[in-house]
Amino acid sequence: MIPSVLPTYNRAPLQFVKGEGAWLIEADGRRFLDLGAGIAVNALGHAHPALVQALTDQAQALWHVSNLYEIPQQQALADKLVEHTFADTVFFTNSGTESCELAVKMARKYFHDKGQPEKVEIITFDGSFHGRSSAGIAAAGSEKMTKGFGPLLGGFVHLTFGDLDGVTNAISENTAAIMIEPVQGEGGIRPVPDAELKALRQICDDNGLLLILDEVQCGVGRTGKLFAHEWAGITPDIMMVAKGIGGGFPLGAVLATEEAASGMVAGTHGSTYGGNPLGCAVGCAVIDHVANPEFLAEVNRKSGLLRQKLEGLIAHHPDVFEEVRGSGMMLGIKCKATNIDVVNAGYDNQVITVPAADNVIRLLPPLTLTEDDIAEATSRLDAAAKQVESQLETA
Numbered sequence: 001m002i003p004s005v006l007p008t009y010n011r012a013p014l015q016f017v018k019g020e021g022a023w024l025i026e027a028d029g030r031r032f033l034d035l036g037a038g039i040a041v042n043a044l045g046h047a048h049p050a051l052v053q054a055l056t057d058q059a060q061a062l063w064h065v066s067n068l069y070e071i072p073q074q075q076a077l078a079d080k081l082v083e084h085t086f087a088d089t090v091f092f093t094n095s096g097t098e099s100c101e102l103a104v105k106m107a108r109k110y111f112h113d114k115g116q117p118e119k120v121e122i123i124t125f126d127g128s129f130h131g132r133s134s135a136g137i138a139a140a141g142s143e144k145m146t147k148g149f150g151p152l153l154g155g156f157v158h159l160t161f162g163d164l165d166g167v168t169n170a171i172s173e174n175t176a177a178i179m180i181e182p183v184q185g186e187g188g189i190r191p192v193p194d195a196e197l198k199a200l201r202q203i204c205d206d207n208g209l210l211l212i213l214d215e216v217q218c219g220v221g222r223t224g225k226l227f228a229h230e231w232a233g234i235t236p237d238i239m240m241v242a243k244g245i246g247g248g249f250p251l252g253a254v255l256a257t258e259e260a261a262s263g264m265v266a267g268t269h270g271s272t273y274g275g276n277p278l279g280c281a282v283g284c285a286v287i288d289h290v291a292n293p294e295f296l297a298e299v300n301r302k303s304g305l306l307r308q309k310l311e312g313l314i315a316h317h318p319d320v321f322e323e324v325r326g327s328g329m330m331l332g333i334k335c336k337a338t339n340i341d342v343v344n345a346g347y348d349n350q351v352i353t354v355p356a357a358d359n360v361i362r363l364l365p366p367l368t369l370t371e372d373d374i375a376e377a378t379s380r381l382d383a384a385a386k387q388v389e390s391q392l393e394t395a
């Protein structure tokens with residue numbers, strides 16, 4: 001008999017009833033160090049007092065009002081994002097894949113309204129992940145995500161990650177945009193080198209294309225800058241955001257320049273819940289914290305410490321771990337042992353990591369991780385690695 005929850009996930013037998021900072025707690029009191037943060041969602045950790053306050057204050061005043069009316073919390077969050085980023089304008093969604101939907105629509109509408117309706121194609125890369133909507137799976141294009149769901153939304157050209165020559169060769173009179181994650185998350189924490197992001201920006205400029213960055217996972221302070229593309233000193237035309245911006249409340253956004261957004265006039269897009277008062281009140285509190293340069297400096301300092309400890313672990317466990325990659329609090333450890341075995345050994349030692357492609361385990365902890373948490377992370381991952389080593393010996 002089918003379970004009452006549609007069985008699309010292979011769930012670990014863990015059930016948390018409470019969260020505190022970087023810790024998740026089961027009903028029996030067992031505490032797990034959460035280095036996954038809901039897959040890069042709980043940017044300020046669990047039950048951060050400022051977020052609890054923002055949410056409860058708003059809950060007591062007004063939960064929902066239609067986008068047919070003005071929503072001051074939405075206006076405030078849009079103003080903050082415009083102030084702190086390249087963007088001139090923002091549309092709020094409830095998830096990353098909804099942000100992908102709008103990014104694709106916005107790019108196509110831009111060229112349609114410029115009198116170039118043939119420009120519909122978007123170049124994407126293997127290993128990418130843009131969500132599970134029809135546009136999201138078609139954009140990523142992998143068999144794993146698309147098999148059985150055809151006919152797929154057309155207009156995506158899939159290239160090899162890192163193949164800049166391929167990009168130049170793939171551009172035709174039909175090309176509208178390039179869509180890329182500055183750091184691939186699901187793909188195994190694969191950062192796009194700064195020089196490559198710069199080159200992609202240049203290719204877009206030279207060919208009149210829009211650059212769409214998917215910062216759903218790598219944005220909102222995760223890499224140590226408010227948005228990951230800032231490391232490369234470039235700006236996109238359109239950017240997809242979600243996860244961390246809501247700190248655990250479902251919230252996403254599409255940020256765009258005035259030019260790129262010029263086709264999106266009244267009636268061209270909408271969302272019942274997108275930008276609702278609860279989500280935007282929380283989003284304001286998240287951005288107030290994360291956009292603070294002192295907060296980001298701390299993320300960089302502590303992530304440096306964490307990385308140093310991870311390098312040490314890798315040296316001690318060469319049969320389990322291979323290398324650490326990524327930046328800020330978006331780190332991947334490429335494993336020699338099977339990554340799922342390492343994640344499971346982590347559960348046994350009450351530390352949570354997240355598997356990714358390329359035999360990687362992801363560490364996406366709350367940006368507020370403390371030095372004590374880092375010490376705990378090191379000793380628990382060390383214990384997990386020892387457990388995997390003993391499994392390897394007896395195998």
Ligand SMILES: Cc1ncc(COP(=O)(O)O)c(C=O)c1O
Nearest residue numbers: 095096097129130131185216217
């Ligand atoms: C880069 C990226 N884009 C899009 C998505 C989809 O976001 P959501 O699951 O909120 O729809 C994800 C989710 O993991 C992601 O990592």
